[in-house]
Amino acid sequence: MTDPVLSVRNISKSFGALKASDEVSIGLLPGEIHALIGPNGAGKSTLISQIAGGLRPDSGTVEFLGQDVTTLGTAARARMGLARSFQVSSVVPDFTVLQNVVLAVQGATGHWMGFLRPVMKATGLTEAAINFIDQVGLTGRYTIHAADLAHGERRKLEIAMALALSPKAFLLDEPMAGLGVEGTGEMTKLLDQLRHKAPILLVEHDMDAVFKLADRISVLVYGRVIATGSVDEIRTNSEVQRAYLGEEAVL
Numbered sequence: 001m002t003d004p005v006l007s008v009r010n011i012s013k014s015f016g017a018l019k020a021s022d023e024v025s026i027g028l029l030p031g032e033i034h035a036l037i038g039p040n041g042a043g044k045s046t047l048i049s050q051i052a053g054g055l056r057p058d059s060g061t062v063e064f065l066g067q068d069v070t071t072l073g074t075a076a077r078a079r080m081g082l083a084r085s086f087q088v089s090s091v092v093p094d095f096t097v098l099q100n101v102v103l104a105v106q107g108a109t110g111h112w113m114g115f116l117r118p119v120m121k122a123t124g125l126t127e128a129a130i131n132f133i134d135q136v137g138l139t140g141r142y143t144i145h146a147a148d149l150a151h152g153e154r155r156k157l158e159i160a161m162a163l164a165l166s167p168k169a170f171l172l173d174e175p176m177a178g179l180g181v182e183g184t185g186e187m188t189k190l191l192d193q194l195r196h197k198a199p200i201l202l203v204e205h206d207m208d209a210v211f212k213l214a215d216r217i218s219v220l221v222y223g224r225v226i227a228t229g230s231v232d233e234i235r236t237n238s239e240v241q242r243a244y245l246g247e248e249a250v251l
């Protein structure tokens with residue numbers, strides 16, 4: 001059997017009397033998109049923060065690449081290849097697309113030279129950056145300032161910057177939010193390609209996108225995983241329908 005890239009085991013986290021994570025177990029396998037869905041306040045962001053390292057669970061463990069990372073901070077997990085987007089953005093608005101990605105490549109390779117100008121002359125870094133920019137579909141937008149990008153383009157830039165870190169797993173927090181129909185279609189295609197670079201744990205409210213992309217879905221309600229399964233298993237699960245999907249979403 002293939003080893004999971006990421007294993008969350010029996011994680012619990014309370015805020016006062018509220019159990020935001022209640023014995024949650026979830027895994028991420030190589031090549032898969034595992035979607036995490038659930039109503040507002042179900043505990044999705046709390047769980048992602050515990051996986052990324054920003055929040056420490058009260059009990060339970062997080063294993064990444066076969067190593068127990070439960071006590072490691074966000075930076076250490078990111079260095080291991082755990083890439084989290086979109087809630088925490090590291091884009092510098094006054095820098096161009098290329099400069100932002102060069103900085104990400106530079107950070108990943110430890111190629112720090114102190115100033116951006118000499119860095120931009122380091123051909124290897126620039127070539128690598130252009131390659132990542134092209135992979136997310138921002139070809140030709142190299143010299144546009146990040147602040148001037150459309151919302152969907154900025155999301156793509158964040159993915160290009162994440163790619164520079166040689167990610168081993170992506171944690172994506174609502175990548176479709178605010179994108180509109182066309183943007184959502186483009187992002188869906190991009191995530192479908194991205195899964196071949198590294199598996200994706202995807203928190204998303206857009207059910208069309210989730211049903212198109214997910215290999216597996218876990219449903220979180222009141223901090224508990226009430227079901228994990230394929231798209232068809234989740235669509236037809238009566239407890240999930242009652243708790244979350246509602247009738248029109250399961251047609």
Ligand SMILES: Nc1ncnc2c1ncn2[C@@H]1O[C@H](COP(=O)(O)OP(=O)(O)OP(=O)(O)O)[C@@H](O)[C@H]1O
Pocket residue numbers: 015018020038039040041042043044045046047
């Ligand atoms: N730092 C905190 N202190 C106290 N309560 C918190 C804290 N963070 C989250 N909560 C509570 O924990 C519960 C889970 O919140 P969380 O943001 O994880 O849910 P969510 O599923 O991500 O919701 P949404 O879909 O709206 O983003 C909520 O009741 C929330 O109010």
